[in-house]
Amino acid sequence: MSFSKFIHLTDCHVVGGDAILYGMNPRARLEQAVASINDEHGDAEFVVVSGDLTHWGDEDAYLAFSEQINRLSMPYMLMMGNHDNTEAFAHFFPDSSRDHAGFIQSVHETTFGRFLFLDTSVTGTHAGGYCQQRLDWLEEQLETSHDPVLIFMHHPPFPVGIKGMDGIMMQDSEAFHKVLAPYKEIIRHLFFGHIHRPIFGNWRDISFSCMRGLNHQVALDLNAPDTIVHGNFEPPAYGIVLVNDDQIVVHMHEFLNTSPRFTLAPPEGQNAREYALGFAPVLL
Ligand SMILES: [Fe+2]
Secondary structure, eight states, X not given: OOOEEEEEEOOOOBOSTTOOBTTBOHHHHHHHHHHHHHHHOXXXXXXXXXXXXXXXXXXXXXXXXXXXXXXXXXXXXEOOOTTOOHHHHHHHOTTOOOOTTSOSOEEEEOSSOEEEEOOOOOTTOSSBOOOHHHHHHHHHHHHTOOSOEEEEESSOSXXXXXXXXXXXXXSOXXXXXXXXXXXXXXXXXXXXXXXXXXXXEEETTEEEXXXXXXSOEEOOOSSSOTTOOOEEOOOXXXXXXXXXXXXXXXXXXXXXXXXXXXXXXXXXXXXXXXXXHHTOOOBO
């Protein structure tokens, strides 16, 4: 069975111009990610960017972000994170879909199913939230949905074990789950960002995945107190998602990895064990 393909990109944290953030250039990183997607996955139907498009939410940053994201050769959907600013964002992306209350929330019908893009941002805090207006919107969408439904949000609605990040997860998780619960049969997966790590699992019978950011990562530190979040410079990545009626497959692609490729099988006539142990690789 063939797959449909889309890309999950998250946490670009672009700043204005060519400014540096934690020693890295987030605009250049986004440029590299876009080039990689176009070159290696130009057959993807679309790209979802699940929030933290910019780091400070200022117009210079959205200008830099828009210049790079518009280089994509396929359509894209943009979401809000805790580092974004809805008003500044709207100056550069005035046609982005909103719900009736003005939140950057939308429904996208795909060849695979219905995709719901949620806005979990709350002004003035890095924590996420999902107010009654947004819950009402979500319920309306689910009431009219058929299998399959895929949900995208910036903040996870559950802790992941990194205490400093768990404190700024989406805070209204029980109310959120109450809306989702009657529709679990048709909700196939939940995608999120915010944590800047590859994380996969299952929340109350809903599978989920999170991708690394583009500029800086959150260190895998399960023992740090809840007052500290350690960053680090693990490689940036984006997700390549393959979907069909039976499966959702999420590949994490470290797109700056320059590791050479070699054949696992030995060249004709050479012993497999000798080839592997001697490791005289045959580069492609
Ligand atoms: Fe982020």
